[in-house]
Amino acid sequence: MIVGFAAETGSAQASVAELGRAKLESKGCDVLVVNEVGAQKVFGRDETAATILTRRPDGEVEEQEVAGTKDELAAALWRAVLRLIDDQSRRTASSASA
Numbered sequence: 001m002i003v004g005f006a007a008e009t010g011s012a013q014a015s016v017a018e019l020g021r022a023k024l025e026s027k028g029c030d031v032l033v034v035n036e037v038g039a040q041k042v043f044g045r046d047e048t049a050a051t052i053l054t055r056r057p058d059g060e061v062e063e064q065e066v067a068g069t070k071d072e073l074a075a076a077l078w079r080a081v082l083r084l085i086d087d088q089s090r091r092t093a094s095s096a097s098a
Contacts, residue, residue: 003081004029007037017051021061024053031055031080033073048073052080057091 006023010016020034032053049067056062066076 001031001081001085002027002029003077004032006032006034008034009037017053017063020051020053024055024061029053029055030084031077033077046070052077054080054084056084057087 004023004027006020008016008019008023010019014022016034016036020032023029023034024032034051034053035048046069047067048070049065050073052064052066054062054064062080064076064080066073
């Protein structure tokens, strides 16, 4: 399981989410937390917002927007990781019994 973190600013050509999806692929991550950085965002603040991108076992990418405290973001990240581990375990068990 590879969990990555990316700070993105976005661009005229691509949104922060699009840049995050590209980074998820290029870095080979299973889960990627993408923060938009810039004026008045993320650093030095108690509240934060991020997008958690999760590559599902079927190859689809799930996108979850999270806003709140850093503890709430950490809890959402743990839930995403545990859900992915559970999905992968079920897929492995299903393949083994077939």
